Amino acid sequence: MATVADAWRPTSELEHRLQETVRAGDQESYFRLIADSELVVPVPPDLVDGMLAGDAQPSWPTQEEDGRVHVLTYTSASAMRACLGPSYQHFMTVRFGEIAETWPDDRWWLAIDAPARGVPAALPIEARLPAWFVRQVAGGDGRPPQVGRVSAPWEELRDQHRDLPRESPRQEFQPANDVERELLRAAANNDHDLFLQTLAGTDVLLPVPDDTDYAMRPGRPGFPWQTREVDGSTVVPVFTSPERLVEAARTAGTGTEYIKLPFTVALRYWPNHDWVLAINSGSPAGGTILAQQLPGLATWADQRAAQRMTDGFEPQNDIEGRLFEAARRRDTDAFFKILLGAQVLVPADPDTPWGITPGDPGFPWRPVPVHGRTSIQIFTSLKWMNEAVGSSRFIMPTLLDMVAAWPDTGWNLVLNPGTPIDASMPGDKIRSLGPPAADRATPPAASTP
Template sequence: MVTGWQPTTAAERALLAAVEADDREGFLTELAAGPLLLPVSPEAAAGQAPMAWPTAHHEGVTHVLAYTSPAAIAAGVPGRSVSYRVMGLVDVAVEWPDDEWMLAVDAGLPIAIRLTADELRALAAPVEEAERPLREAIVRQDSNALMAALLRAELVLPVDPEGAETRDLSDPDFPWWVVPDEQGRANLPVFTSEARLRQALGERDLVVVNSLQLTDHWPDLSWQLLLNPETPLMAALPGEALLTLRDWLGELRQVINDAAEQERLRRDANRFADPSSVGVPVPRPAADLAADDEPDPTAPLLLQLAIPHRYLTSYLDDGYDRAAGLVHAWHGPGRDTPIRLYRRLGLLGEGSPFDESDEWVAVLRWPPGEETPEEWGRGQPRMESIVVPDGTELHCLHADGRDELLARFDAAGRRWSPA
């Protein structure tokens, strides 16, 4: 055991505190969130040789060596100048070379731990699953899927340490941290988690925002969004692409707000007998529904999402493959009409693209896949953004109850084939 070692980062201090408190769960949580430094040869660091896994043998088992800071490397490998690459624990798990090997983190230090391949994958699994849509979009170089993934992500912005103290994106003095590229173009680094930011930049002052806040206050369309730089999940989006995302989010926000207001009014109406008895709840019978407005218990589970009328030609003519809205379960043949769907989902209201007088409405309909969350289609509708799955059907629901199949989506050809 190395003596005299002291933690030098917030992550190491948290790891040491967990060790002293015998809190293994807290230790593993902190380990999964922090960066890992893997020693590499000078040739690999200079780009003159491939990156190899740093290994050592202990008790007949090959161990991959990793550390939590440069100081930890210096303590674990004293007297040597060691180059390293920075990886997230999830990246190590994704690229793990051999199921018989183990991961040794901070060997010889008070915060040392060894993990088997199975333990490593189990620890990384929640992050890997959360990042899967983003990782797949980057691998496929699919900008539409990338923007859909960003809709769900919590975004982390590093701020200029020499800038103003404000952390309000709407403030003209907000300290955007801009990095020029080789051509002198401005790049704005954005990360999908604090762990990814620490992996690239170390400890850094930051602000956490959502995609709506970022697109609403994007400072300059000539700036490029640089996503997760210096990590395996690196991608870039031009500033103009954020305009599309902002417009889409704006319309989605209006629908959400209107739906929420409709639901609030409905609950208030059911809760109180009359305006003079505010604060005195009274029992109310459930609203009577026509028999055919209930889900058909024999119908297969299919997911459905209504799309505004003006977007129909974008799907049919332009091969549009994104959607956002309330994902809900199909009720079965003849069970949905425009007005029933609108009322059930709370889609009516000022500013909504839907209206009670609509004679038809277009919907996307698809079966849940292996990666579809189990809660989709069960219980309450869920506000989601999606990349349209292969084989999705585009239907037209008519006011008279007819359900007309218009087209099916061919993901490989990125087109809608007429039915």
């Protein structure tokens, strides 16, 4: 039976190297890497608003196991969410040495990449350290007592997660999942609608270079789209399973690293009007979407996603609740009146000054293509920002300040794309006085198939 550990993939250079030490059985090197690293410390969802408002202080997240209190830390935000669940979106990064210096209780242990109770995760780079060993490792001595899950010796852990041998190519195509079975049926019947409907509701694997920053998403400027030249056309491949990706990589002689994301997100940020999208290249459960179809398909896919979210939509704050009610009434004027007075989240580079305002030089005007149009993205909560661009530094100006300083009438302003409270404003209307007119991308409606 497949486990989370079987499907787990490193998302940073640290995790790649830790995985190598696990496979080699080199525990001392494992702890030397940990000693020089920054670890992710989760912020519980119920403390986020208070911390952002300055009303609450961060604390050590803990979990009791086998009569011991463990401080929970993780090697990446991705590992944190795999082990704690998707509700954990916020975190701090702390160097291992600082953890040792400020250790809260000598009776407590440190848990690295440990799952929460009830979460079926078991990452192969998991470890648990008593307080005395935390200080020993921080002091430069990585000779270990034990690493890995307490119930499994190191050798068993190593053998369980070493690379599996690859089977020789199969003569008859075998779909890897239900999505591929539906795509195969659509391709066999030349059913274009079924093919697109199936893709619109699924996640896909997007190839990336080996040295990619795994926190990047297509919604960020500079995302490294991987392309191939096929019959004079530039093609971007995406896949619906690791099996299809590995098959194509063997044929093309390319790497097998990837990120997993909703198909709608890949479409939304399609970078070039002339590039072709290829799904499962070389597979019977595959197909090609022409470049001229992609902008319209991207808009349709986001509209469909927003409609499916509408019935169970949960606003993240008061502003979103008010926006949602205005959107349900299709009251565009009220929607933008609410939005103009609100603070919004603008993704920013790590070195962006905290106090910067839209009129200042260096403000992070970072345009990206959204539905084929050059756009500036803003968000009303961290949830939608993280889903669109991944974990990112951000600043919080008011939308009114951004409107007053808008630098380019050729840029659209895009709010919360792919959600029931999304909107887009053409650049030539943004500077107008009063609530700007807008083209709503997806006015909420009752969810329909």
